[in-house]
Amino acid sequence: xxxxxxxxxxxxxxxxxxxxxxxxxxxxxxxxxxxxxxxxxxxxxxxxxxxxxxxxxxxxxxxxxxxxxxxxxxxxxxxxxxxxxxxxxxxxxxxxxxxxxxxxxxxxxxxxxxxxxxxxxxxxxxxxxxxxxxxxxxxxxxxxxxxxxxxxxxxxxxxxxxxxxxxxxxxxxxxxxxxxxxxxxxxxxxxxxxxxxxxxxx
Amino acid sequence: xxxxxxxxxxxxxxxxxxxxxxxxxxxxxxxxxxxxxxxxxxxxxxxxxxxxxxxxxxxxxxxxxxxxxxxxxxxxxxxxxxxxxxxxxxxxxxxxxxxxxxxxxxxxxxxxxxx
Numbered sequence: 153x154x155x156x157x158x159x160x161x162x163x164x165x166x167x168x169x170x171x172x173x174x175x176x177x178x179x180x181x182x183x184x185x186x187x188x189x190x191x192x193x194x195x196x197x198x199x200x201x202x203x204x205x206x207x208x209x210x211x212x213x214x215x216x217x218x219x220x221x222x223x224x225x226x227x228x229x230x231x232x233x234x235x236x237x238x239x240x241x242x243x244x245x246x247x248x249x250x251x252x253x254x255x256x257x258x259x260x261x262x263x264x265x266x267x268x269x270x271x272x273x274x275x276x277x278x279x280x281x282x283x284x285x286x287x288x289x290x291x292x293x294x295x296x297x298x299x300x301x302x303x304x305x306x307x308x309x310x311x312x313x314x315x316x317x318x319x320x321x322x323x324x325x326x327x328x329x330x331x332x333x334x335x336x337x338x339x340x341x342x343x344x345x346x347x348x349x350x351x352x353x354x
Numbered sequence: 355x356x357x358x359x360x361x362x363x364x365x366x367x368x369x370x371x372x373x374x375x376x377x378x379x380x381x382x383x384x385x386x387x388x389x390x391x392x393x394x395x396x397x398x399x400x401x402x403x404x405x406x407x408x409x410x411x412x413x414x415x416x417x418x419x420x421x422x423x424x425x426x427x428x429x430x431x432x433x434x435x436x437x438x439x440x441x442x443x444x445x446x447x448x449x450x451x452x453x454x455x456x457x458x459x460x461x462x463x464x465x466x467x468x469x
Contacts, residue, residue, distance in 0.1 A: 183412070190387065190408045193431065197388045200429075217395065219403020227406035 161211040165195055168215050175225035187228055194218070249274050250281075250350050257289060258343045261298030268296050275346075285349045292342045293335065300336040307332040371453070372400065373410060377419060377438060377446040384423065384437035387411060411436060419445055 169192060176184040195214065202210045218224075253274035260267020275281065275289045293299050307328075372394075379390050387408070395404045414420045419442035424432045438446065 187408060187412065190434070191405055193433075194388055194391065194405070194408070196430070217403070218405040223403045224405040224409065228409040228412070 159206050160208040161199075161206050164208060164211055164215065165199075168195075168218075168221060172221035172224060175221050176228060178225075178229055183228070187224075191218070191224065247280075250278055250346075253278060253289075254343050254346050256296075257346075258296045258339055261295040265295060265298070268294075268298070271296075281346065281349055285346060288342055289346050293339045296339045300339055303332065303335050368400065373414060373419075374446060374449045374453070375400065376407070376410060376414065377442050378450075380420060380436050381438055381443070381446060384435040386433050386435055388433075390436060414442070418442075 169188060172191060173184065173188055176187060179187070195218070198214050198218075199205045199211060202214065204210055253271050256267050256271025257275060258271075260269070260271045272290060276286055281289070295302075375394065376390060379385060379393055390411070391404045391407045394401050394407055401407060411420070415422060415436075418439055420436045421439050423435050423437070425435055427433045
């Protein structure tokens with residue numbers, strides 16, 4: 153190798169040692185210098201035994217076997233030897249707010265709309281739904297199933313009496329019936345939609 | 355006792371036993387740090403990162419269990435060699451006795467299990 157040329161392998165090593173030095177700043181100068189020197193010597197020796205000391209891939213593998221600067225620093229600071237055991241992430245407690253919001257938006261309107269309003273507050277306060285979800289939850293359908301009931305109550309008579317009570321012989325059009333049905337069913341669809349959105353990773 | 359608690363226990367045992375394994379590796383003759391690290395790394399399941407052995411060696415030295423000497427090397431800069439001190443010898447012997455008793459007791463009680 154021409155003296156003075158820096159290969160990617162050299163850069164990888166320099167970065168590694170620089171990172172290590174930084175992480176050891178909590179140690180005394182003497183200990184830090186000694187440890188870095190030892191690691192440096194180790195790398196040099198291990199590198200000389202590689203099939204290709206200038207191969208970046210082989211050097212990186214070598215560094216991986218050495219462990220991350222973080223692991224070495226941790227061992228130095230806490231007197232640990234082998235790399236610390238990684239503890240499993242603690243299970244998150246069951247979140248009741250989101251299911252409650254969905255239920256209240258759906259049925260809360262029957263409690264003089266107050267229940268629905270509480271559901272609305274929970275909906276908007278939740279970090280687990282995006283703005284689009286919250287808008288859907290608010291406007292499809294305001295009041296939830298109680299509104300559906302009202303709409304059904306208003307729209308049903310014309311919709312369900314065929315020809316016997318309509319003024320025009322055309323009666324309720326199919327489109328109207330479908331529209332009414334869609335409005336009535338929409339809170340259920342919204343509830344389903346919000347529930348599915350919860351399943352996305354946070 | 356919780357499922358999966360075995361993992362944490364084994365990790366602790368490993369951490370505790372590792373230092374004695376290092377002492378054992380230098381009990382016959384002074385050895386070069388790199389060789390100690392490589393020998394440990396070659397045994398399945400002992401160390402996950404070789405670099406963490408260096409802080410351990412440093413601690414053993416501070417605790418007086420090992421001593422270091424520098425030797426000239428034909429293939430590069432002087433090398434650091436580790437050897438046991440008298441304290442280290444005593445500590446190792448004590449551990450070996452206790453470990454043999456303990457591990458054979460556990461083996462005995464686990465004997466005959468296929469899992």
